[in-house]
Structures are given as structure tokens and as C-alpha cells.
Amino acid sequence: MTKLGDNLKIDSARLWDTINETAKFGGTPKGGVRRLTLGPEDKLVRNWFRKACEDAGLEVHVDALGSMFALRKGRDMSKAPIGIGSHLDTQPTGGKFDGILGVLGALEVLRTLNDAGIETEMPICIANWTNEEGSRFAPAMMASAAYVGDFTTDDILSRRDIAGVTVGDALDEIGYRGDVPVGTQKFSGFVELHIEQGPILEAESKTIGVVEAGQGVLWFDGKITGFESHAGSTPMPLRKDALATLSEIVLATERVVSNIGALGTIGEAVIANPSRNVIPGEIAFTMDLRSADAGKLEAIEKGVRDAIKEIAAHRKVDVAFDKVWHKPPTHFNKDFVNAVETAATSLGYSHRRITSGAGHDACNLNNIMPTAMVFIPSKDGISHNELESSAQDDCAAGANVLMHTVLALAGVASK
Known part of the structure; x- marks a missing residue:
């Protein structure tokens, strides 16, 4: 590590x-x-x-997708900069730290280097990536x-x-x-400061998470097609109940991911033409499967598909289950x-x-450059929520680690 003290x-x-100033927007x-993203508050x-x-x-x-890049020159401008930053967009009911800390922490790092009169060998560039959250436009992490x-x-x-x-x-x-x-805009590598968005660091009283991996993600769109019929005159054995089918799929998914040691979530479910006294005949749903192990990710997909096939046959319904996104597990650069x-x-x-969840x-x-991440604790593990919070001292600690990491990677110009 470069020793400036x-x-x-x-x-x-x-x-x-x-x-707190940017939280007003x-x-x-x-x-x-x-x-x-790309709404009036984002502007x-x-x-x-x-x-x-x-x-x-x-x-x-600014590039053609609206990502913003702010370059601080280094002594050797023939080298691509070390990138730092994150995103400024939020969830519909988001907090003031998710992504934002990474951008503002990066800005504070460069302000501090300016105050100290420190010139780095390599340039440094802050990035604000467009639409990381994916809450308005799909996919998430769109611009990167x-x-x-x-x-x-x-x-x-x-x-x-x-x-x-x-x-x-x-x-x-x-x-x-x-x-x-x-x-x-090219980079020699990238370091992103972020809140953990989980409970581990707080539970273990750790100030810094050194992120060495990120979970792989599988997203699916599902559609169950049964048959609408009268709730009062259709015997239970003769029903083709889409909602009862989904209930079994939810529980089966929970069993599969728990047995393998992974994560599974059905985050959306919409009944077509719902009515109190009609057996649901059609439901659209989504599924999110995650693991930092590619083998486990493959195994849970197979397990869930097998379970869905069996449930559909038992319930006498049709289930379409289409993979719409696959993000392989990430293993960050060892040197970074x-x-x-x-x-x-x-x-x-x-x-x-x-590991980042x-x-x-x-x-x-x-996928194309050496990369690493710095985590700080999230109070109660809460994120994607208005109650999201991190302590001021932890935010400062994360920015300090980011700064000294960048100094080690970018080098300090000799006087």
C-alpha cells in the first residue's frame, strides 16, 4: 500500500x-x-x-446512455484511470445510501486528495452509472x-x-x-463503495466488508394457466386452481433452495381477472434465484423446474417458466x-x-477489468426501504478505505 501515512x-x-444534501432530491x-432513473429528481x-x-x-x-464520468488527471495520462463510483438512482421507496454513498464517497476522496495536494500517477475517474436499480426500466444495472x-x-x-x-x-x-x-471511457480497474444491504457486518460488529464475490442471479417469468370456475359449485378434486398451484411452487422453491444452500424469491404474482367467488384460472409470477456458486445455481434451477413439472401434472394445469436473465456469480480480482x-x-x-447478496x-x-468492492454496515440489514440507514462514522470509514485502496492502485506521483 502507498504510504502517505x-x-x-x-x-x-x-x-x-x-x-443529506442530495437526499433532498x-x-x-x-x-x-x-x-x-431519468426522472425529474434524477435530473x-x-x-x-x-x-x-x-x-x-x-x-x-456523459455517454449515450447518460452515465456520467468525472475525471481527475494523473501524472501519466497515457494510462487508463482507476474508476470509482456507483449510482444515484433509487428504488421507489428507497433510502439515501444505496448507490449514493459510492458516488459521494468517491467525490469526497477526490476532494480530499485536492485538499492535500496529492497527485496520483494514474488518473482517477468517478462514474455515476445510469439505471442501476432497474425499478423504472429493465434490466437492472443497465448502463454498466x-x-x-x-x-x-x-x-x-x-x-x-x-x-x-x-x-x-x-x-x-x-x-x-x-x-x-x-x-x-476506459478504466484500468474499478472499486465500488457500497452499503452491505444485509445484516452480517452489523451482527459481527465489523466496520468494513472486503467483498470477494457476488452472487449469481437467475430471473424467470412464469405463467400458470388453469381454469376459472365457480367457487360454490366446483368440487375440490375437479378444480384447476392457478393460485393453489402457485402456492405449491412457492413452497417447493423454498425447499429446493434451502436444501442446496441458496436463495429463492417469488416477488410478484398477479391473478388475471380476480374475483372473490371465482377459482383463479391464470396467474403471472416472477422468480429470483441466487447463489455465489455456479454449480448450486444450476442445481437449484433444475430442482425448481422438476418441482414445477410435477406440480403442474398433479394440479392438471399448464405452467410456462421462462428464463429472462442470467447473471453468473462474480469473483472479484484477487489483487484488488x-x-x-x-x-x-x-x-x-x-x-x-x-459475499455480496x-x-x-x-x-x-x-467481466472485462479488475474490480473490487468495499462494504459498510447497514442498520438492521435494511435496504430498498425508506428506513435504510448507515452511521456517519461507518460512511467515513468506507470512504477512507476507498481512498487508500485507490492510492495503492493509482500510485502517488513522485515530487
Whole structure:
């Protein structure tokens, strides 16, 4: 690790102030944030971020999907920068830390380096990736996925929200469709600071999570087709009940993932034409399966499919079950992970290695560059909720680890 002295620390109060200042853009009565991607509140926070970066002497540019990049020059501009950052969009009932800490923590790191008069060998670039949450447009982590080549720019621009508005139209509406082609901004590697969004660090009284892996994700869209019939005149053995079928699928999925040691969630279920005295004949549902082990992910998919086939036959219904997204497990770069751990150790923070339960832009970026993540505790493990909270000292600790990790990777220019 580059030794500037472990007494080099970010300004905790300044970081905390920026977190609370930006929380006003889409702030909710319960203290959370509703800032859907490419909406009016997103425009406001983007304008704030652009000005803050320019005030810090950074060069800001925007790509064709609205991702923002703020570059701090290094001594050797022939090298691609070390990337830091995350996202500024939120869930409909989100908090003021998820993603936001990663962007504002990155800004605070560069402000601190400016204050200390430190020049790095390599440039450093903050990224604000468009639509990480996926709450308005699908897929989640949209812009970083396009950056690594999983989707074309035109494909993403054509995606529509529930009101039929395309990504392209939404970008034009807020003035953030940039001229720079996606992928133009290159990186030597990327480090993302984030809240854990889970209970482990808090439960173990650890300040820093050194993220070494991210769970793989499988998403499915399902549709059960039974037969609507009268609730009072159809005998139980003769029913083709879509809801009863879904109930069995839910419990079977729970058994499969529990036996294998993974995670499974049916997060949406919609009965077509529901009525109190009609047996449900059609239900659409979604399923989310997760594991950090590719073999387990494959095993739970097979187990769930086998269970669904058996249940459908028993219930005499048809079940369509289509895979709509597959994100393989992420294993972050060992050198970058070690740099995070070294920074945490040198700064005296308690820490542990950890697997991310959620997806992040860094997980996409890891496909084409060395990447790592820094976690801090989430109070009660709560996230994607207005009650989401992290302590000021923990936010500062995460930003300090980010800063010293970046200094180790980017190097300090010799005088």
C-alpha cells in the first residue's frame, strides 16, 4: 500500500453533509428517497453532481446512455484511470445510501486528495452509472451491462417503462443523452463503495466488508394457466386452481433452495381477472434465484423446474417458466480485493471478507477489468426501504478505505 501515512482521512462531516444534501432530491416524508432513473429528481441530482465535480476541478462528460464520468488527471495520462463510483438512482421507496454513498464517497476522496495536494500517477475517474436499480426500466444495472457489451446501446435506448416511455425519450427529456459512445471511457480497474444491504457486518460488529464475490442471479417469468370456475359449485378434486398451484411452487422453491444452500424469491404474482367467488384460472409470477456458486445455481434451477413439472401434472394445469436473465456469480480480482483488505488493516478498521447478496455495477465491470468492492454496515440489514440507514462514522470509514485502496492502485506521483 502507498504510504502517505494512515492519518490521511476524508472529511467525515463534508461527506455526511453531501449525503443529506442530495437526499433532498426526491426526499420522502419518512426520510427516504424516491429518485427513479431519468426522472425529474434524477435530473436535479445529476445537475448537482456535475457542478460539484466541476468545482473540484474534474472534467465531466456523459455517454449515450447518460452515465456520467468525472475525471481527475494523473501524472501519466497515457494510462487508463482507476474508476470509482456507483449510482444515484433509487428504488421507489428507497433510502439515501444505496448507490449514493459510492458516488459521494468517491467525490469526497477526490476532494480530499485536492485538499492535500496529492497527485496520483494514474488518473482517477468517478462514474455515476445510469439505471442501476432497474425499478423504472429493465434490466437492472443497465448502463454498466451495455458498457461491457451485454447489450447494445440501441437495445437499451428502446427499452420502455410501464408508461411506454423509452430510455432514449427519458434521456432527452432530462437532457442527459450524451454525445460520447458507450465504452469510450476506459478504466484500468474499478472499486465500488457500497452499503452491505444485509445484516452480517452489523451482527459481527465489523466496520468494513472486503467483498470477494457476488452472487449469481437467475430471473424467470412464469405463467400458470388453469381454469376459472365457480367457487360454490366446483368440487375440490375437479378444480384447476392457478393460485393453489402457485402456492405449491412457492413452497417447493423454498425447499429446493434451502436444501442446496441458496436463495429463492417469488416477488410478484398477479391473478388475471380476480374475483372473490371465482377459482383463479391464470396467474403471472416472477422468480429470483441466487447463489455465489455456479454449480448450486444450476442445481437449484433444475430442482425448481422438476418441482414445477410435477406440480403442474398433479394440479392438471399448464405452467410456462421462462428464463429472462442470467447473471453468473462474480469473483472479484484477487489483487484488488487484497488492496481493499490491506487498506482496512492499515487504517485499523475491523473487517471480514464477504459475499455480496445484491447485484452491483462492479459485478458487470468485473467481466472485462479488475474490480473490487468495499462494504459498510447497514442498520438492521435494511435496504430498498425508506428506513435504510448507515452511521456517519461507518460512511467515513468506507470512504477512507476507498481512498487508500485507490492510492495503492493509482500510485502517488513522485515530487
